[in-house]
Amino acid sequence: MLKQVADGVLVHESEFIQSNSVVVQGRAGVLLIDPGITRDEMAELANDLRELGQPVVAGFSTHPDWDHVLWHAGFGVVPRYGTARCAASIRDVLSNADWKARVAEGLPPEYADEIPMELLGFITGLPAGAAQVPWDGPEVRIIEHQAHATGHAALLIKERGVLVAGDMLSDILMPFLDLAASNPIEDYLDALRLFEGVAEDVDVVIPGHGSVGEADQVLARIEQDRAYVQALRDGVDPDDFRVGPSAPLEWLADVHQWQLQQLAPKRANAGDERAASDER
Numbered sequence: 581m582l583k584q585v586a587d588g589v590l591v592h593e594s595e596f597i598q599s600n601s602v603v604v605q606g607r608a609g610v611l612l613i614d615p616g617i618t619r620d621e622m623a624e625l626a627n628d629l630r631e632l633g634q635p636v637v638a639g640f641s642t643h644p645d646w647d648h649v650l651w652h653a654g655f656g657v658v659p660r661y662g663t664a665r666c667a668a669s670i671r672d673v674l675s676n677a678d679w680k681a682r683v684a685e686g687l688p689p690e691y692a693d694e695i696p697m698e699l700l701g702f703i704t705g706l707p708a709g710a711a712q713v714p715w716d717g718p719e720v721r722i723i724e725h726q727a728h729a730t731g732h733a734a735l736l737i738k739e740r741g742v743l744v745a746g747d748m749l750s751d752i753l754m755p756f757l758d759l760a761a762s763n764p765i766e767d768y769l770d771a772l773r774l775f776e777g778v779a780e781d782v783d784v785v786i787p788g789h790g791s792v793g794e795a796d797q798v799l800a801r802i803e804q805d806r807a808y809v810q811a812l813r814d815g816v817d818p819d820d821f822r823v824g825p826s827a828p829l830e831w832l833a834d835v836h837q838w839q840l841q842q843l844a845p846k847r848a849n850a851g852d853e854r855a856a857s858d859e860r
């Protein structure tokens with residue numbers, strides 16, 4: 581079911597960790613951001629759009645994780661964009677002969693049979709540093725950053741007051757850092773700063789997973805994510821309901837512990853550097 585969240589912007593929420601697909605109305609059809617998860621859901625969304633007389637004219641994936649790069653034949657054959665880094669990253673995945681088996685390992689077992697793999701990841705990379713999504717509709721600004729995943733982009737539709745955040749600024753998921761990056765903490769804090777820079781233009785924030793937030797939520801969610809990342813950086817317990825005893829998803833506490841552990845060597849290094857500079 582499509583729900584309007586701003587003028588010309590609609591959201592379809594999937595059952596799987598409240599994944600949000602975003603539809604932006606343009607002149608000749610819609611831009612579809614992070615298309616959806618299960619075959620049936622995407623088929624239904626394609627039908628709804630057809631009935632509205634709003635064909636999909638372009639797609640966009642906010643980042644190269646499997647749950648953001650799926651597609652359904654019902655959406656048609658149109659360019660599916662992502663940042664250059666996003667496209668390169670998923671191309672790398674698809675270049676392995678056994679990519680399907682590898683991706684399948686990471687799928688939630690309860691949905692695995694319903695997730696269509698055949699059109700996964702055919703992303704056209706935009707030129708590095710591209711400022712906008714090339715399409716016939718309201719300007720969709722690309723805010724590329726390095727938090728969460730390589731080639732991650734948030735999209736700002738300023739005319740409509742909408743920020744499509746990708747897998748950040750969620751009310752149910754705490755920040756998942758890109759632990760393979762060399763500076764995951766700094767990357768995340770930098771991205772939050774970019775969001776803060778556009779916050780005054782945002783009336784509606786749409787996270788990759790979770791509830792759509794109104795204007796009063798924009799800065800609050802930036803602050804909440806920042807506090808979590810700073811707690812990871814400092815090795816202290818975050819005061820964050822998303823990983824606490826009444827967390828909406830109980831497995832997040834384990835992910836949190838794992839992130840804390842993985843970042844321990846970086847905390848130790850940062851401590852050594854601080855000690856060295858104190859001596860100087």
Ligand SMILES: [Zn+2]
Binds near residue numbers: 648788789
């Ligand atoms: Zn996701």
